[in-house]
Amino acid sequence: MGNTRSWWFVEHSEKRGPLPEDAFVDCIKNGRINQQTLVWSDGRADWEMLGGIPQFKPVIGRVPPPVPRTLSLAATISQHAELPATPPLAGTAARVMARLLDTVVGGILVMLIFLRIKGVEGRRRVINWLLLPVVMLAALALSTISGAITGHFYSPPLQRAPLPIQDQGSTLPQTWTNPLTGQSLRLAQRWIIRNETLPGSVGYSFQDKQTDMSFSLTLNTAENASLDAQVKAFINDSGVKLSTPGYRMIRDPLRFWNGAGTFPGNPRQYLFHFIASGQGVASMIIYTHQASDSERRYLDTIVRQIEETF
Numbered sequence: 001m002g003n004t005r006s007w008w009f010v011e012h013s014e015k016r017g018p019l020p021e022d023a024f025v026d027c028i029k030n031g032r033i034n035q036q037t038l039v040w041s042d043g044r045a046d047w048e049m050l051g052g053i054p055q056f057k058p059v060i061g062r063v064p065p066p067v068p069r070t071l072s073l074a075a076t077i078s079q080h081a082e083l084p085a086t087p088p089l090a091g092t093a094a095r096v097m098a099r100l101l102d103t104v105v106g107g108i109l110v111m112l113i114f115l116r117i118k119g120v121e122g123r124r125r126v127i128n129w130l131l132l133p134v135v136m137l138a139a140l141a142l143s144t145i146s147g148a149i150t151g152h153f154y155s156p157p158l159q160r161a162p163l164p165i166q167d168q169g170s171t172l173p174q175t176w177t178n179p180l181t182g183q184s185l186r187l188a189q190r191w192i193i194r195n196e197t198l199p200g201s202v203g204y205s206f207q208d209k210q211t212d213m214s215f216s217l218t219l220n221t222a223e224n225a226s227l228d229a230q231v232k233a234f235i236n237d238s239g240v241k242l243s244t245p246g247y248r249m250i251r252d253p254l255r256f257w258n259g260a261g262t263f264p265g266n267p268r269q270y271l272f273h274f275i276a277s278g279q280g281v282a283s284m285i286i287y288t289h290q291a292s293d294s295e296r297r298y299l300d301t302i303v304r305q306i307e308e309t310f
Contacts, residue, residue: 005042006041006042009024009037009050011033028050033050036049
């Protein structure tokens with residue numbers, strides 16, 4: 001590849017460039033530009049993803065995939081173990097013994113009142129023994145009341161760190177790999193940005209602020225007018241706020257939307273799930289109609305989890 005052409009690319013929703021082709025290739029090699037990055041050069045009609053340009057496929061193939069900065073289950077548990085401890089619930093046996101001890105101590109105190117210190121004889125002693133069940137019930141009531149007040153018996157449950165989504169007893173990964181691009185995405189702190197500055201097309205950027213990963217989708221406005229209209233209506237109804245001219249970010253309120261469409265140049269259909277909340281958090285899931293049953297169950301579980309979280 002020669003140095004006869006300059007290149008531009010989109011990074012964090014901003015245009016970067018121009019770069020000589022050798023410098024552009026260096027950015028690919030060091031991971032700054034990946035196969036989902038929108039790029040453009042002189043002579044090209046429109047912006048497109050780097051992965052769709054044949055001349056760079058040999059370079060992309062030599063670049064190792066980025067390591068997702070997500071905690072494994074073991075790391076999550078280890079990190080939680082280092083946090084300040086929350087008083088946990090005691091075991092069942094320990095709680096039963098504590099309850100009995102409270103009852104016995106309370107019973108002794110009440111019995112002392114009935115026995116009036118010592119020296120009780122004859123008929124009064126028989127009456128006191130007959131009153132023993134009443135005394136024990138009174139002590140049991142006192143222990144229950146004291147436990148409720150002090151919190152020793154009804155202690156709060158242990159606060160645990162979030163764990164991966166559970167489905168029928170199996171642990172699912174915390175990341176999902178897009179079947180089209182192979183990129184791993186997390187399900188947290190995502191922004192949906194609509195890019196209206198591309199001539200003849202519209203771009204949607206899904207950015208994960210925690211991991212600084214992003215996924216971009218470009219739709220040809222002529223071929224995907226219906227799908228784009230649905231997505232745009234969803235974003236507008238969600239309470240958008242203009243950022244940079246031509247860019248819109250979902251802000252609020254909570255919305256959920258399903259749609260279907262095709263990627264340009266790809267005959268397979270994909271389903272879209274958009275979820276937004278009032279804190280500027282949004283999530284997007286894409287999967288194909290040709291996905292396996294296990295993939296569908298996994299993604300459906302994720303959608304339900306996000307809905308329940310928000």
